[in-house]
Amino acid sequence: MAPLLRVSGLSKRFGEIVVADNVSFALARGECLGVIGPNGAGKSSLLNLIVGLLTADGGSIMLDDKEITALPPHRRARMGLGRAFQIPQPFPHLSVYENALIAASYGAGLTGEAASDWTMEVLQRTGLDAKADKLAGALPLIDRKRLEFAKALASKPKLILLDEIAAGLTEPEVERLVAIIQSVKADHAMIWIEHIPHALRAVSDRILVLDFGRKVLEGPPAEVMDSAVVREIYMGLKADGVA
Numbered sequence: 001m002a003p004l005l006r007v008s009g010l011s012k013r014f015g016e017i018v019v020a021d022n023v024s025f026a027l028a029r030g031e032c033l034g035v036i037g038p039n040g041a042g043k044s045s046l047l048n049l050i051v052g053l054l055t056a057d058g059g060s061i062m063l064d065d066k067e068i069t070a071l072p073p074h075r076r077a078r079m080g081l082g083r084a085f086q087i088p089q090p091f092p093h094l095s096v097y098e099n100a101l102i103a104a105s106y107g108a109g110l111t112g113e114a115a116s117d118w119t120m121e122v123l124q125r126t127g128l129d130a131k132a133d134k135l136a137g138a139l140p141l142i143d144r145k146r147l148e149f150a151k152a153l154a155s156k157p158k159l160i161l162l163d164e165i166a167a168g169l170t171e172p173e174v175e176r177l178v179a180i181i182q183s184v185k186a187d188h189a190m191i192w193i194e195h196i197p198h199a200l201r202a203v204s205d206r207i208l209v210l211d212f213g214r215k216v217l218e219g220p221p222a223e224v225m226d227s228a229v230v231r232e233i234y235m236g237l238k239a240d241g242v243a
């Protein structure tokens with residue numbers, strides 16, 4: 001079966017800065033690809049290229065065997081791309097339920113009872129059902145992160161893109177978020193950028209390492225995380241462990 005997402009030879013530069021240097025990878029349904037790399041390596045740019053907030057200079061992006069490389073973001077979203085941002089962006093004066101309902105309505109195209117039923121199911125899956133009536137702007141950080149994930153999920157995406165969604169959380173909060181992400185993983189392909197190695201290890205099937213916009217490694221999480229390449233490039237350590 002063809003992969004859900006196929007990125008081939010993707011390239012993008014801003015003047016002298018190369019954010020994507022001939023990047024290629026594929027992703028199947030039910031698979032999670034973790035993406036790591038030092039600050040400025042091009043991780044967020046890669047997500048922006050996939051969702052269409054940036055236009056590629058070269059290469060192609062295929063979703064479900066359809067070329068999406070030049071489509072605007074709203075068309076890509078309608079074709080099944082959902083994104084959760086590092087800094088949650090809810091409508092602060094609307095309730096948790098209303099925020100998720102908007103994603104279910106405009107993202108998944110649901111109406112009436114189907115929209116409200118699906119919204120409540122998503123809030124249950126993300127542990128927000130007891131807070132459905134709370135204003136989104138009044139939530140603590142962990143719940144704003146959950147809501148960010150719930151909004152992405154409510155749009156019924158084929159592929160969920162997570163950009164440092166666990167950043168700023170305490171360790172127990174990271175664990176709760178990881179459990180939520182794990183619980184829905186089987187039904188979605190995911191790309192997850194994160195700086196928290198054990199969170200990525202817990203969910204990812206493969207990890208891709210970016211450095212200066214180049215894919216320098218891709219493989220099973222344990223193998224990648226323990227590799228000399230990651231120690232050297234990502235953590236600034238030489239192979240002998242000396243910084």
Ligand SMILES: Nc1ncnc2c1ncn2[C@@H]1O[C@H](COP(=O)(O)OP(=O)(O)OP(=O)(O)O)[C@@H](O)[C@H]1O
Binds near residue numbers: 019041042043046
């Ligand atoms: N719109 C833009 N115009 C010019 N330069 C940009 C633009 N977007 C990103 N860059 C630059 O491209 C490089 C890669 O940025 P990007 O945000 O993709 O890196 P990142 O790996 O996500 O980093 P971080 O881990 O710090 O979030 C950085 O040097 C950044 O300053």
